[in-house]
Amino acid sequence: MAQHQFQTEVSRLLHLIIHSLYSNREIFLRELVSNASDALDKLKYLTVADDAYKGIAFEPRIDISFDKDKKTLTVADNGVGMNEQDLIESLGTIARSGTRQFLEKLAADVKKDSNLIGQFGVGFYSAFMVADKIEVASRKAGEDTAWKWTSEGKESYDIEAAERETQGTTVMLFLTEEGAEFANRWSIEDIVKRYSNHVAFPIYLTYDQKEYDDKGKEKGSVTKTDQVNDGAAIWRKNKSDLKNEDYVEFYKQISHDADEPLFYIHTKAEGSLEYNTLFYVPKKAPFDLYQVDYKPGVKLYVKRVFITDDDKELMPTWLRFVRGVIDSEDLPLNVSREILQQNKILSNIRTASVKRLLAEFKTIAETNKEKWDVFVSQYNRPLKEGVYQDWANREIVINLLRFKSTAVDGWTSFADYVSRMKEGQKNIYYISGGDEKTLRASPLLEAWQAKGVEVLIMDEEIDEIVLPSIPKYEKQDGETTLSWDIKCVNHVGADAELDKIDKQSEKDLKPLLKKLKSVLGDRVKDVKLSKRLHDSPSCIVTDENDPSIQMAQMFKAMGQSMPEVKPILEINSDHPIVTQLKDCVDEERIADVAVVLLDQALLVEGVRLSNSADFVKRLNRLLTAV
Ligand code: ADP
Secondary structure, three states, X not given: OEEEEOOHHHHHHHHHHHHHOHHHOOHHHHHHHHHHHHHHHHHHHHHHHOHHHOOOOOOOOEEEEEEOOOOEXXXXXXXXXXOHHHHHHHHOOOOOHHHHHHHHHOOOOOOOOHHHHHHOOOHHHHHHHOEEEEEEEEEOOOOOOEEEEEEOOOOEEEEEEEOOOOOEEEEEEEEOOOHHHHOOHHHHHHHHHHHHOOOOOOEEEEEEEEEEOOOOOEEEEEEEEEEOOOOOOHHHOOHHHOOHHHHHHHHHHHHOOOOOEEEEEEEEEOOOOOEEEEEEEEOXXXXXXXXXXXXXXXXXXXXXXXXXXXXXXXXXXXXOOOEEEEEEOOOOOOOOOXXXXXXXXXXXXXXXXXXXXXXXXXXXHHHOHHHHHHHHHHHHHHHHHHHHHOHHHHHHHHHHOOEEEOOOOOOEOHHHHHHHOXXXXXXXXXXXXXXXXXXXXXXHHHHHHHOOOOEEEEOOOOHHHHHHHOOEEEEEEOOEEEEEEEXXXXXXXXXXXXXXXXXXXXXXXXXXXXXXXXXXXXXXXXXXXXXXXXXXXXXXEEOOOOOOHHHHHHHHHOOOOOOOOOOEEEEOOOOHHHXXXXXXXXXXHHHHHHHHHHHHHHHHOOOOOOOHHHHHHHHHHHHHHO
């Protein structure tokens, strides 16, 4: 027998599970059954796709049994099984890619985050909530030796050679005092029905039933085995035969999410292409949504045979939060995972699935604001990715986007914006480059606010990439197409609709602008009089095709090369600082004010100053001179 140490993360996970998931202990059975079902899926695939496995006689099934007296509970499958190496890799380390990130997210404070743990499937290890010892006997399909993995869920586990007649895995739990309640026919049946009814393989429960004679006297007992789940693939059933609970239960099984889904879409396609799809959108964005190595959420089946759950091509990347199943009748069963990518049938199913999802998104967005707000709070960013990834569906996705705004609380759309527009307003305006608080306080908004013009607040980094790619918003009004330009108030040209600058002050201030420009030199692209300022003395804008200064600074901080972006300084011709400076002849004072006007405009936009000491020195000199 060889003893092995758990990977550090496993020990941490075990500790967390045992100490914080207690209120929901029964899910251990769902996790073990899901693993068994995955193992059956894998072997079924091999027996149709791989010649080496074709000879295996295989009636996929899951068997649960228990012994009340010995306080054991056993879950067995005749699936793909594990050899010694698999046992070490799968049960000694963290197999699920998201788990590690999840653990990192879960800081030291376990109590606070126990909800978070509940939302997250913890897999095999959850069995340690009810057992103080687990034995896993397994034999890999196609191999002769079986192995036994044993652990008490502390720091280590043992592996030794063992006996098992056929391929598959038997997980035996030695239940704790408290866990012993699960060694009972009724609770097992109840848990399986609740959590695993739609596992697509039969789950059998073996139990002893007492027998009585005619007089009602106990005369012994017989061992019985009943199928306790439905055992048919839910996605192939008719919608009319399914209840909401059925969909929810299946979702929890495939997603490891403890929460209900936000919504689901079940489609049966018949005609030139035959397939079934069942898609779910989780209420909360998956943990790994923004990780490059995210785990795709859609499983591919061909004629009920599981093919893969690890194909990122099944859904466009921007829809990577969708969970569910695609089951095709037309793909060949032995389709290799490698050639799936170029497969025409699959790409047609994918296109149709995206259309179906978008149609549902559209309906919800138009008819159920509350639900759509939840969606947007979780998935607005992936939707924005969709705007520039999915050209075919771009218009639809643009209409699904929601934004924060200076005019209303909560989320709003382009369509809502134009419906609120003032008579004669030609453009849609937005501000970007910073967090919401900074943007809302930006002097750039002053003139628009004074005129009562709504400005959308774009506070996500992705906005600066996506919004410039949407120059116009178009809307059909009967026969005519209405169209509005979308303009960024941070950009120099966005002020065309604002009031003109008075000719006289333009003339009067010309010399000052020249002076300021020469003092600031190559720190600025230009110095201009501003139409957008009301209360503030100055602001910065950028040229039409330049990114915002904040964005340029962020890229630089990430070590990306980027041509230097220079701001255009705009000053407020009515502000006392500016009017007083007009007649000033003190060159040093003009220089000091010039720098302070520029630097304060940068600061208020959340830009870091590269020479703050100079700013402070000049500011102090100005304050002393008063
Ligand atoms: P997950 O199932 O999410 O990958 P688990 O911790 O539940 O995470 O299981 C880890 C791994 O152990 C699985 O990915 C699988 O490779 C293996 N495994 C678990 N149970 C079985 C089983 N009954 N048959 C075959 N392999 C299994």
